[in-house]
Amino acid sequence: MKKIKAVAATGNLSTGFREETLVRAVQQGAHFIGCDAGTTDSGPYYLGSGNSRGPREGTKRNLLIMIREALNAGIPVIVGSAGHAGGTPHLNWTLEIVRELARENAWHFKLAAIDSEIPKEMLLGAFLEGRIAPLYPAPELQETSIRQAERFVAMMGIEPIQSALSSGAQVVIAGRCSDVAIYAALPVLEGIPKHVAFHAGKILECGSAAVSQRFYPDCMAAELDQDGFTVEPPNPTFRCTPQSVAAHNLYENADPFRLVESGGMVDTTAAQYDAISDRAVRVTGARFIPAQKYTVKIEGAALAGYRSIVVAGIRDPLILRQLDTFLSGLRAVVERKIEDSLKLSRDAYTLQFRVYGSNGSLGQTEPCPQVEGHEIGLIIDVVASSQSLAADILPIVWHTGLHHPIPEHEGLISNFAFPFSPPGADLGPVYRFCVNHIWHLDDPCKPFRMTFENL
């Protein structure tokens, strides 16, 4: 019976792994090396701006080892969600590193690039045809919001990767891609059932995260067959236990038992996790329930404005005991000043007082927002339609706040302890995720543009 051994280089291409672990994992008979390079966890900035999240040198080092080992062993490398957000600029950033490596190392191989950025006109067409449906919760999507957004990507399933592999690509660099699909594509192509391949993909996608104690980021490996898979960390100092593997199933999922993927849902309610040694776990019993319609998830980012901030401390207990009144009074004064001097109404910008020591971490959700400590940290946060406007509003706020009076002190006071001169910084564009929708496709490969290069 055919077995497929999948190796995950690490949980994220930028975080790294131990070279000797990957070498060992490949020597143990890997059929491919996969790696996820992206996530939406770090917010909408990368998708919106088109910037990749480096470090470039670290990414290059990791790709060097992965591609070198794969070429030596004659197996493919599959990278998903290139450049963090998986748009065209992120894909190109990654491809440039791969080409550079090929030149520097005199490597020759067939490279496949799968672009997952969706042209707005294409998405608009699908939207008007009623092929786009919201998940919950979702921002409202309209024709104008599609036109005004910065960038959209669709999250590919296994099919475009399989198509690249079937065309003989040895290195596949995919744009936005389901983490699970990176690891399920080749096994399914080789005849491994989807319930095995998709469940194994979920366990592998974070690299060594499914071990009982992860001392540092490293590789993970699983051997898949018709009935299940065996997961065993290639680093001899790491161990998997039934608990650690099952627990990883929960990670970053809203629902611990039902994992929705393009083409179907993996149901792990009846999954069994059995120790077969003190560091390897056998996993069986997941079910794959095919979807009635093939859908891909869409992600999009829209520009929300430009941000400037100031950081300050407040230590005076008399201000702290009336902090809410102090800040609301200050807000009223500065709104008037901004209207007078910049001719800007209150809805033309956002002014937030972020109070660390009260509700800085949780905002409106904080159940105990009262100040209990002897000081607070304040971030004055301005978002406006241009950077110069945000930078113009900011000094009005901080300078007014610096001397804003309280009844207990007569005479001019200075309320803010600024650690820096200048007290703040312009943080650049702010984006927001503007879509949490799925797209019904007749052909799972249709929106994804594949190109090949013989390096």
Next chain:
Amino acid sequence: MRELWQFTKLIRSKNAGPFELTFDIMFKNADCFREVMASGKLSAELIAQLYKVDLKRVQFFVMESLLTVKISIPRPVFSGDVGDTDVYGGQFHGPLVRLPVGAG
């Protein structure tokens, strides 16, 4: 009154995508799990109240075989949006850590 963290080996929150938050609460052993669950203090109702979300939107999963409770809620502000305070959602579990649960 003992607090939730005294019964657990892990309490964490994290984004489940940019629009949802998920909490994983893993107990030290079966006794800890049973005592907290029997107290009735850790419930979907509590989460709805503590995080100011509609009870209907609280997903509450009890996994006895893993000695784990998993809870998912919609995010109060989408990740990274102008008013967000925690892009990764990694500190939203804070109010749960010292939740009074057991006796003594």
